[in-house]
Amino acid sequence: MTREKLQSLSLVLIGVIAFGLPLLVRSPTYLHILVLLFLYAYLTTSWNLVGGFAGVLPLGHSTFVGIGAYTSTVLALQYGVSPWIGMIIGGGLAVIVGVLIGLPTFKMRGAYFALATIAFAEGIRVMVENIEYLGPFKLNGPRGLQIPPLNTGLANFMFAEKEPYYYIILVMLIAVLALTYFISRSKLGYYLSAGGEEPEAAMALGVNVARCKLIAMAMSSFLTALAGTFWAQFTLFIHPKSVMSLDISFEIAFIALIGGRGSIAGPVLGAIILRPVSDLCRIYFGDKLPGLHLIIFGVLLIVVMIFQPRGLQEPLTKLYNRFLDRFAAQPDRIR
């Protein structure tokens, strides 16, 4: 068996496991954890387009989650628009906001950029908390919006069971991973990483770094907003402190950094490592040891940054490659 075949075989195997998992995991609690795992893997992969490839550290992506969640929910509640359509509209809105945020902030240096994105995100959250009606649209201020679970079904993006949500977010995750794969091998991807690592050198070679970053930001905010709609439909209750909180932005960044930003596998690995820690800690130690999962996050982050600054994907990729080499070199052994 050749190396390529083995590689695609392992990918197919992972896919089969991912699609078959709900057949084994029947408990709604664990399915819920899995859905959140994929949701965060998706969010982090979208974040990675800016935070990884473009080499900056955005800490305000919860804004786009919020925009996606609020747009589809307001349209569905007040005008009866299907959340699927609201999802796309929310994505469009997020692109506008993302570009408006990106235009001035991408000129800033490292830490200033991170602070500016925090200020934007927090400013928008405070505004949403203070607005009852935005023109004709009812946002309901700090009380948030509740989606009555009346009409379940695919058209309404609402289900009584967890399985449909699982498959939707899984498909979304696979799509965004494929997109990331193609971008990382496209001209844009190379421009982005060149601009992220050596902006002066890239500009000297004629790369329009600012424009590339804006394109990445637009894509990232669009994709993040889609996840916002999913979040709203999954939890059926949104308020500014839930979908627009800084905690989401930081958790996304944590997952990316521990998994390895700028790589394709990193965000997924990070989510696989961190999300179960977070949920299981809350289930089993939530009453006796509150905040345990955040201590683990913090320690993991510090340790990974000191010993593996490129994230945990690096040693794992090495391991995977060694595995590939070994079995591709001795094809008899695999049969």
Place this chain on the structure above:
Amino acid sequence: MLYVLEDTINGILIGSIYGLTALGLTVIFGVLKVINFAHGSLLMVGMYTAYWAVVLTGIHPYLALIIVAPVMYFFGYYLQNIIIKPIFKAEKDVREPITVIIVTTGVWYVLDNLSLLIFGPQYRTLQDNPLRGKMLEFAGMMLSIPKFWGFVIAIVTAAAVYWFFQKTRMGRAIRATSLDRESASLMGINQYRIYNVAFGIGTAIAGIAGVTLVPFYNVFPSVGVLFDIKGFIIVVLGGLGSIGGAILGGIIVGVIESVGPQFMAATWTEAIVYGLFLMVLFVKPSGLFGVKYDW
């Protein structure tokens, strides 16, 4: 009219305390070129240290400074020495190492949640302390006495830090390192020791801020988060690395927060502060009072 004046004065008092909480942030940034995301958590540690110092020994809340400042200095010194230094060594030639920001975020999460584990989520206030709720009547206006003393402590601390950096041998070494760490190293300055000292000083200032807050503020594990984002805004407003700018930036934020509610819903003032912050970032990233080159 008198109300506006009273609010302005109260805004200046609380604002100078905000400035004091941000002063350590600006000192650390000035030298290490790193935004310390854990600064709010250091403030929280300072507040708990002050709280326990007062509760366990029964001394006057401001006398706790004698205990808190040195304890916090060594806490910061070793935090930098053990956790942050290895990354500086790994990223020697980066001027603003972003990895360090990330690590300080990790420190933030660990400290906040450790204190949640150890002390629990409840709000603690100093019982029977001589300053609680004391008011000073001045020309028909009511001013809070602990906030007034906070103002005095903030000004004295800022002046002392300024004097230390300008006049002492160690202060000059720190300034040299902040301007150019390679040249400073060539002059025989141990840059990593300077970093430790600067981080220690920044942390000690956070401890002093904690002492001034404890007499009138609640102590709880996530108290730092409230001052964290505010601190970033203040130091950028005032100019990162500028000592006077931190206090003035704090006063600006304090005045907006206390005068604003006369004219609008109190929650909107927060949005105004963020807006002002972003405007300064776009128009003059070096801040209102900062110089173009740090220090």
